[in-house]
Amino acid sequence: MTATTGTRPPSTLRGFEAAARARLEPAHYDYFAGGAGDEVTLRANEAAFGRLTLLPRVLRGAGVPRTDVTLLGSRAAMPVLIAPTAFHRLADPEGERATARAAATTGTIMIVSMAATVGIEAVAAAAPGAALWFQLYPQPDLAFTERVVRRAEAAGCEALVVTVDSPARGVREREVEHGFHDLPDGLCCENLRDGGRVRPLVMSPDISWRDIAWLRGITTLPIVLKGVLNPLDVPPALDHGVAALLVSNHGGRQLDTLPATVDALPAIVAAAGDVPVLLDGGVRRGTDAVKAMALGARAVAVGRPVLWGLAADGERGAARVLELLRAEVELALALCGCASADDLGPALVGRAPC
Numbered sequence: 001m002t003a004t005t006g007t008r009p010p011s012t013l014r015g016f017e018a019a020a021r022a023r024l025e026p027a028h029y030d031y032f033a034g035g036a037g038d039e040v041t042l043r044a045n046e047a048a049f050g051r052l053t054l055l056p057r058v059l060r061g062a063g064v065p066r067t068d069v070t071l072l073g074s075r076a077a078m079p080v081l082i083a084p085t086a087f088h089r090l091a092d093p094e095g096e097r098a099t100a101r102a103a104a105t106t107g108t109i110m111i112v113s114m115a116a117t118v119g120i121e122a123v124a125a126a127a128p129g130a131a132l133w134f135q136l137y138p139q140p141d142l143a144f145t146e147r148v149v150r151r152a153e154a155a156g157c158e159a160l161v162v163t164v165d166s167p168a169r170g171v172r173e174r175e176v177e178h179g180f181h182d183l184p185d186g187l188c189c190e191n192l193r194d195g196g197r198v199r200p201l202v203m204s205p206d207i208s209w210r211d212i213a214w215l216r217g218i219t220t221l222p223i224v225l226k227g228v229l230n231p232l233d234v235p236p237a238l239d240h241g242v243a244a245l246l247v248s249n250h251g252g253r254q255l256d257t258l259p260a261t262v263d264a265l266p267a268i269v270a271a272a273g274d275v276p277v278l279l280d281g282g283v284r285r286g287t288d289a290v291k292a293m294a295l296g297a298r299a300v301a302v303g304r305p306v307l308w309g310l311a312a313d314g315e316r317g318a319a320r321v322l323e324l325l326r327a328e329v330e331l332a333l334a335l336c337g338c339a340s341a342d343d344l345g346p347a348l349v350g351r352a353p354c
């Protein structure tokens, strides 16, 4: 039985969110939906896309647009990746296995969270066709961190996405109100299993460029830094040999009152030179993805929308959400007169009058 049995499946992302909300425990819905503090940044991410306009070109004979991209050697059929989010088994019993199968079906890249409720080996085995990247919170115990990296490598992950915006965990008041502190019995962060126990996840206040240098030395996987917002952090990132930057404010869940990611994007793109820049936060439409790419992002990622698809209708719901976004990207490119994202540029984006 699915939430949609007997009724039409949702045909929009908003419909998937409503279906997910109806199905999830309120504490779990609020864990997924919530943001830090007054949720200013959470709202800003979506609102900022709404303030940008598209300025299409006409009569360009561009044909049916291509939506595929190659990122760090991984091929994706669309420029919308799955951002790393924790605890998928709160949304569906198959958890990250179902999400990975949806990634394989739609041909996109799944960034698997270190806080996944299915171990990286089982995620990879469930979806042999999926392109997987692994998200890492470097732990103070470097020997343990290295064991996690080796597991990700052995499972076939094609990049390491190091989250650098979390030297402490943000306070989400919705979680506090529900008293949501931990996973229910029977679920745990399977990537933290180590020698017969499950280690606690540490948001290390000591994380520094030394950790990036150390990681660069122990793995040949490309390293993506997730959570860069200030252009002052770009030169050291390039000096440390990072392969890409992911502009992110953690979906408004860490420090409140940070800028919307699409507003922070141009300065990071300008500083990054040839190094690819990705973005997540508030992408809910194909037009949002196209605006971010016009402003220089190579691709975008979505967090909550995939969770809503998963909670509403398991693997099928997650795949449907991704396919909706892919089709919207294709249509937006066509209506902008573009044969592919390569034809986009800042001249196609304007600002709505306030």
Ligand SMILES: Cc1cc2nc3c(=O)[nH]c(=O)nc-3n(C[C@H](O)[C@H](O)[C@H](O)COP(=O)(O)O)c2cc1C
Binding pocket: 031, 032, 033, 045, 083, 084, 085, 086, 113, 114, 115, 135, 163, 226, 248, 249, 250, 251, 252, 253, 280, 281, 282, 283, 301, 302, 303, 304, 305
């Ligand atoms: C429920 C939830 C769990 C998340 N877990 C992680 C995580 O484990 N690691 C991480 O780097 N980011 C995590 N994030 C942040 C996402 O990777 C991403 O930055 C954010 O969700 C993008 O915004 P969006 O949800 O508006 O698309 C999480 C976000 C949500 C909503």
Ligand SMILES: CC(C)CC(=O)C(=O)O
Binding pocket: 086, 115, 201, 250, 253
């Ligand atoms: C388990 C958490 C640390 C995952 C996370 O990053 C989040 O909830 O935003």
